[in-house]
Amino acid sequence: MDKIVSLEKALEKIKDGMTIMIGGFLGVGTPEKLIDGMIEKGVKDLTIIANDTAFPEVGVGKLVVNKMVKHVQTSHIGTNPETGRQMNAGETEVELIPQGTLAERIRCGGAGLGGFLTPTGIGTIVEEGKRKIKIRDKEYLLELPLKADVALIKAHKADKKGNLVYRKSARNFNPIMAMAADLVIAEAQEIVEVGEIDPDEVMTPGIFVDMIVRGDK
Amino acid sequence: MDKIVSLEKALEKIKDGMTIMIGGFLGVGTPEKLIDGMIEKGVKDLTIIANDTAFPEVGVGKLVVNKMVKHVQTSHIGTNPETGRQMNAGETEVELIPQGTLAERIRCGGAGLGGFLTPTGIGTIVEEGKRKIKIRDKEYLLELPLKADVALIKAHKADKKGNLVYRKSARNFNPIMAMAADLVIAEAQEIVEVGEIDPDEVMTPGIFVDMIVRGDK
């Protein structure tokens, strides 16, 4: 079971209409090679789950600019004017989610939980359409799990079994997304032999990773 | 702000009637020096939150044997006959919680969430007294967060700011407990200078740790 595949082979799995989680925070920790491959392949009608839509020339932002995104679940679009334009023009559906709630919903999806109660968003429009539950006299919103067909992950280092190590603030959403999708494709800047990553230093266990694509250093 | 303190100084903080989380799994990853100190000091009426009550001569088990525990929230008492005896004799209140639910309730407490929905325990006596919530036709139990006055943590390595690294399966409940208590005391086998632990390898950030006690190697 060799998990290392060519970019082309990995891209075969990405189809029109899919729900795709993409790691990164303003492009930091986003697998750019996979993104570029998706653009070249020309998939469309995607639902993207990502912290933000980055910048027009960076990461998730490029998918938006290339009009491949039908729906996006994200916490911030302010750095990519094209997302706002498409939203106002009714071309792309934008669902804004508080960042902590977004992260927790993804974790919740991967962890097999049915939902969680958060104080975030109480008394704001984020409440709309959600159940409110009172615990010990404090109100919480019931937020539901998020899952995806595919998660695109950027790792600093991978071993051949898919154990991943991230670097600095490029970690962000990657570890939780790697647990919440049916198929997980990791773009790794460096691929090492099994055993070269200390089991105590693994940040995403290889059991979550289906395919590894060699990224640019 | 030197966080390194003597065992005596740390023990001053532990008082009768407190709720105390203690890391470890059948004693692996339990801060034995702190436990022994508590026994010597002779605190009582404690509520202990721990995965299990270990063995009569190991970890949390010693607190039970010394009759310091009024109430225990745990997933397993089978390895310590004294816990069962005290339970049956009505001397100690034992609240059995599925291990995954216990871990998640502790994380929930540290993460500022009001609760979470789990499928674990549905159709069993674990349901008793709990709210059931249906999400997309599936039933879940609403489980509530756990917090403590003090968490006793066993680390392999600590720097002087309290950044912690655990070793192998001694990690277990330690990282989540370190986030869920008002006061966190870590017993570290090795204490190093600030900067000696790579920020990418820190498992518990120092912001959570109030006191560090030197443990045995």
Added chain:
Amino acid sequence: MDKNKKRELIVKRIAKELKDGDIVNLGIGMPTMVANYVNEGKEIIFQSENGFVGLGPRPEKGQEDSDLTNAGGQPVTIIPGGAFFDSATSFAIIRGGHVDVTVLGALQVDEKGNLANWMIPGKLVPGMGGAMDLTVGAKKVIIAMEHTSKKGDPKILKKCTLPLTAKEEVDLIVTEMGVIEVTDKGLVLKEINPAFTVEEVQKKTEAELIIPDDLKEMVVD
């Protein structure tokens, strides 16, 4: 059959059930033995709920590491490519459906796939440990047990009488008498140990067994 032979048969048969690439969690006791009989050609990754994947065999004497045990507290090893994590992550893995198979012991199982294996009221209350999460979370739940209790009473019932570990989660029951699948229609005897007749198996089973036309022999190496 003596107890050891029975157990060996059961765990050998279960080992055949595991597929290449499966992530597997083995309960304490008899289930732990399954690891010893996995076919060389298959790569099975064992998960240990105390916080790692890549559970390896017991270390040689003198090589034990006090920071590395299985969920039963016994010294073990970790294989190259394994990974450690905390307990919340361990159960995110278990509850989240990332474990393909769990093998657990049982006090009772019934025809709905209900399982009781964590307490006998007033007698034995060890606690559920990770069993409730494993039963609910693993994609496939296999029960490894002797067909009857020490007294010879059936353990496969119409309806469990002991407090449940989980409701309708068991997929397969493997005993020294055969392999029984839990289906919507009831319990199907898929394989039978040729040392027994169908009648003998049914006699030791309180729940009614469905006997398919293609009933096979329970074979192990």
Added chain:
Amino acid sequence: MDKNKKRELIVKRIAKELKDGDIVNLGIGMPTMVANYVNEGKEIIFQSENGFVGLGPRPEKGQEDSDLTNAGGQPVTIIPGGAFFDSATSFAIIRGGHVDVTVLGALQVDEKGNLANWMIPGKLVPGMGGAMDLTVGAKKVIIAMEHTSKKGDPKILKKCTLPLTAKEEVDLIVTEMGVIEVTDKGLVLKEINPAFTVEEVQKKTEAELIIPDDLKEMVVD
């Protein structure tokens, strides 16, 4: 006062508010500048919601690391003793009350401590990012803003008209005119910039200000 002087005054005053050992999260824009004015004697740990504690100053030119930015995407450094973590942990820290102080900008604040800072319907919808979690989770929420809008309209209102970021969570408002505390009784002008009179401050504030007997001067170095 020109814009830069105003901002400098605001962030310098807020820097005085931070206590030794505080864990602090600074919002994008003006709040980020607070870090530049922390008194040397105090050890403040800055949290960055994209996943670390120990946020340090901007690196020297040529020393930027593309894997290390603040939540605004600008290159930064991490101090010795800092630590990285994932986004779920980052917000467990924020929501869980482990951040002592957050400093955020505002479009509007009102006398109940309601805050609006994430959207102007039909005009500007950048999204809330981490602001909602920070406002709800941090022990103390300090607003750093100019006292009035560009047009000179009050931003401290009886009731916010824009969509809220959080309900009744603001503790302190610092503007170039003074320091205002949100209390159960209403907004208390704790300190006033001696360049203004109480009447001038009230005139630029829609909500009614409570003027305490011990009103102090807003002093920075």
